[in-house]
Amino acid sequence: MSQKKNVLLISRNSHKEAKLLFGLTAGRCEFFGCNKNLLKHHITGDAGNFADMGHIYAFSKNGPRGKAKGRPKKDYEIDSLDNLILLCKEDHHEIDKVRPQDFSVAKLRSYKKIHEDRIQKQTDAGEQDSSHVLKMAATVSNQADVISEPSVREAIAPLWKCNDTANDIQLANIDCETASGLETARETIKNSIIDFQRKVKDDQAQSVSIFAIGPIYLLTFLGSQLSNQVKTHFYNKSRNHLKPWQWTKRGTGVKFKVENVQKGSNKGKVALVLSVSGKVNESGYTNVADDSFYIYEISSSNMTPGRELLKSVTDLESFRSVYRDVLEKLIREHPDVKSLHVFPAVPAAIAVTLGFDLLQKVHPKLVMYDYMRNRGGFIKKLVI
Numbered sequence: 001m002s003q004k005k006n007v008l009l010i011s012r013n014s015h016k017e018a019k020l021l022f023g024l025t026a027g028r029c030e031f032f033g034c035n036k037n038l039l040k041h042h043i044t045g046d047a048g049n050f051a052d053m054g055h056i057y058a059f060s061k062n063g064p065r066g067k068a069k070g071r072p073k074k075d076y077e078i079d080s081l082d083n084l085i086l087l088c089k090e091d092h093h094e095i096d097k098v099r100p101q102d103f104s105v106a107k108l109r110s111y112k113k114i115h116e117d118r119i120q121k122q123t124d125a126g127e128q129d130s131s132h133v134l135k136m137a138a139t140v141s142n143q144a145d146v147i148s149e150p151s152v153r154e155a156i157a158p159l160w161k162c163n164d165t166a167n168d169i170q171l172a173n174i175d176c177e178t179a180s181g182l183e184t185a186r187e188t189i190k191n192s193i194i195d196f197q198r199k200v201k202d203d204q205a206q207s208v209s210i211f212a213i214g215p216i217y218l219l220t221f222l223g224s225q226l227s228n229q230v231k232t233h234f235y236n237k238s239r240n241h242l243k244p245w246q247w248t249k250r251g252t253g254v255k256f257k258v259e260n261v262q263k264g265s266n267k268g269k270v271a272l273v274l275s276v277s278g279k280v281n282e283s284g285y286t287n288v289a290d291d292s293f294y295i296y297e298i299s300s301s302n303m304t305p306g307r308e309l310l311k312s313v314t315d316l317e318s319f320r321s322v323y324r325d326v327l328e329k330l331i332r333e334h335p336d337v338k339s340l341h342v343f344p345a346v347p348a349a350i351a352v353t354l355g356f357d358l359l360q361k362v363h364p365k366l367v368m369y370d371y372m373r374n375r376g377g378f379i380k381k382l383v384i
């Protein structure tokens with residue numbers, strides 16, 4: 001598009017279409033991954049209009065994508081909202097001048113749709129829909145992971161983050177395999193949560209959102225430290241690389257059941273086996289839970305164990321309600337039990353809720369075990 005046409009376009013469009021486009025894009029560049037604020041100078045910060053309005057089908061037949069199939073015939077259609085994309089100068093130049101062959105109509109339309117959908121979703125939320133975000137990333141088998149900011153924002157939408165002050169529990173450099181490392185991790189989690197709860201209280205936050213990865217026993221400990229006085233949203237990391245933390249609407253429809261897999265000789269000894277992300281083999285825990293134990297197992301009633309069983313909040317809730325039933329059953333049928341020995345193969349969100357749903361004054365303590373392949377079974381890690 002020539003400079004002259006650009007000027008003409010803006011004067012022609014300076015009313016309705018331009019206003020709509022600025023509104024729908026929130027004045028930000030729609031090029032995928034750019035999102036530059038075009039209503040403020042990137043260096044001086046001065047307010048102004050630094051946007052270009054690009055055409056998806058060029059205004060002229062000889063311009064970029066001007067000969068592509070489906071180009072509208074009439075001028076007013078070319079200048080319609082559907083055919084306009086808000087861009088920063090650099091990206092406009094890239095698309096129309098540097099390598100127009102790389103930017104098809106379909107590609108630009110997808111940029112426009114992704115950006116405008118996102119703006120819509122984020123701004124649908126009102127003041128009351130804010131949430132405090134807590135992130136914890138502990139090392140599992142020497143593999144450190146990070147929880148990226150954009151993925152968090154994406155996952156909590158239409159809620160929005162209360163503030164940008166990081167609420168991160170820093171555990172990346174702690175080796176939880178050692179007793180002293182584990183103690184440091186516990187202290188760090190405990191103190192970080194005290195700080196976090198204080199912030200939540202000061203801000204009178206409506207809800208908190210938890211993003212956590214790490215060994216199961218540490219996640220359960222994290223859950224046990226959280227207050228159930230505030231509405232709490234739990235998230236789970238999936239293998240979807242683009243939207244790793246996002247719950248889906250439909251979920252997998254997984255259902256859970258509890259079975260009494262062993263009636264022991266002593267009602268005061270109870271173990272809970274959790275076969276969710278994998279099937280827990282009996283041989284892994286019989287060294288601890290011998291014939292004297294009552295053993296209960298929670299597993300899915302309609303799916304085989306696997307890493308991707310949880311895809312929605314409903315999927316998670318369906319586990320939690322069975323787990324809470326087990327805790328209630330313990331009070332009724334095993335009134336003398338002081339500790340519940342837990343052998344878990346569960347996704348992170350479940351691990352956190354194991355601690356969160358435990359009422360410390362009512363329920364027995366959780367003795368958390370960790371499966372260690374090289375030791376051939378479960379090893380006791382933590383009492384919660």
Ligand SMILES: [Zn+2]
Binds near residue numbers: 030035
């Ligand atoms: Zn841009």
